[in-house]
Amino acid sequence: MSADAIVPVLLDGRRQGFTDEIRFYVQSPKTMKALKENSILWSALNQLGDVLLAVPESRQLGAILRHRLFALWWLPRLALSVIFGQAKIIHFGQLYSSAVYRILVSLRKSSVMVVEGAFAGFSETQTTFAKLKVDRSSTFDLSRVKNIAVFEGDSELAKKVRHRGRTPIVIGKPHNLSGWIDFLDERCADVFPEDHKEIFSIILGTFGKLDFFPAENTAEKLLTQTIDILLERGQGRPIYIKPHVITDRDELERILSKYADAPILITDLHPSILAKRAVFTLANYYSTVLSTVHGNNGITVEYTHYSEKALQLSNGRSMRDDSVTHFIQNDPEALRVLVSQLCSKADKNCADIERGSTPDELMRWIVG
Known part of the structure; x- marks a missing residue:
């Protein structure tokens, strides 16, 4: 960071x-x-x-x-x-x-x-x-x-x-x-395959125990829910998954093993590069990456399942509400609807960045 x-x-x-x-x-x-x-x-x-x-x-x-x-x-x-x-x-x-x-x-x-x-x-x-x-x-x-x-x-x-x-x-x-x-503009032209005009970008953190989640396996469950919904409603768009330095890559490979034939890529591209092609950038708990993408006029989604104690501290919202376009707390159906809505938009992330x-x-x- x-x-x-x-x-x-x-x-x-x-x-x-x-x-x-x-x-x-x-x-x-x-x-x-x-x-x-x-x-x-x-x-x-x-x-x-x-x-x-x-x-x-x-x-x-x-x-x-x-x-x-x-x-x-x-x-x-x-x-x-x-x-x-x-x-x-x-x-x-x-x-x-x-x-x-x-x-x-x-x-x-x-x-x-x-x-x-x-x-x-x-x-x-x-x-x-x-x-x-x-x-x-x-x-x-x-x-x-x-x-x-x-x-x-x-x-x-x-x-x-x-x-x-x-x-x-x-x-x-x-x-x-x-x-x-x-x-970034000098380097982003050739990093995507020709047919990856639009993508989904998922930003990872740790799969370990987090006190603001209700259970030890919450991070894994959220990721699999997210992937399942993107595959269901994403109309074939590829899913780019960006691990963090704290992400257990062996655990990630295990989770993704059941998606062997799905258009999913583990990437080390910078999130700012991914955001240039992303319909939206999603994290399962707040990441500073969301602030970067939001500041560059990208759409950010925080799809999570915080504990009751954590939600009391954040008043039922993201811990950084100013950087999250859409906050969804433990509601898969709401994520399905949102993915469909955002995929149907004609223009995405088109506003000029204020330099x-x-x-x-x-x-x-x-x-x-």
Whole structure:
């Protein structure tokens, strides 16, 4: 999510004339693998700069020794560059969990920017709702940070910063930045088969236990219900299923095994690419992807089955009602009707996207 948030900002910076060297330091082998599988995002990262793994690639002794030798080369160089104002560090708060990195980002606070990790921000309802799954409170002490950027001016992090009498930089919707839109337009022409003019896009999360679902197997049941209805009412349109880094791919393959002859594809294409051909983008519980698609004038559907406790927190709606075109709670027939209605529409996702630019204040900090 963090890479997906910052890459559009940097691509737009390149569009505005920023030419300095960029290096991306990835904090886990699993994340590196997921980035490589996302061909569009991986292409963007490598167009912008070098992508380096900042931790051992495995727990084997050889991998650990190679990593430590590598760290002896890049970490002192980076520290000196920061001290002398020749390098800027952008991170998402996680660096404060390591003693070494806490020292690094404390060397010259004016050269460090913390950016909100979720590109759609976290609303008050979403923060409360998400605590059923995981504590979304800030992972760092705001008093340690000099420069903070958020994507939404009314997010919980933005409110906390203002409460301390400070003003964060508000980036806006990163996937509406001109540099990102231009990048996608250049690459989306040849990624779909000729006959896939219209598709359905399903965005996955985890199949594991989630406290805002009433049962442990709710995620699997929702996905199979969704697929069955799309196959029934979708008039032969292919179904593109986009896993998340937290999705168990073996479990997904097991679920899809009974659909061997159906037009279903597991894809690692970026959701913004999928949205260009999608009748709608659907998730079985709220995903920040829905905010991206909705912000790009796409139709979003949240077909779910939240627990009574979760619905009380969200007032019977999505945790991010502002990003969901259609919210359906445990009603297969309502989804059938909606799919038929949306498939019959002559025009889909046809409105022009309102383009943005990386804020001047952030660009001045980057190039200053």
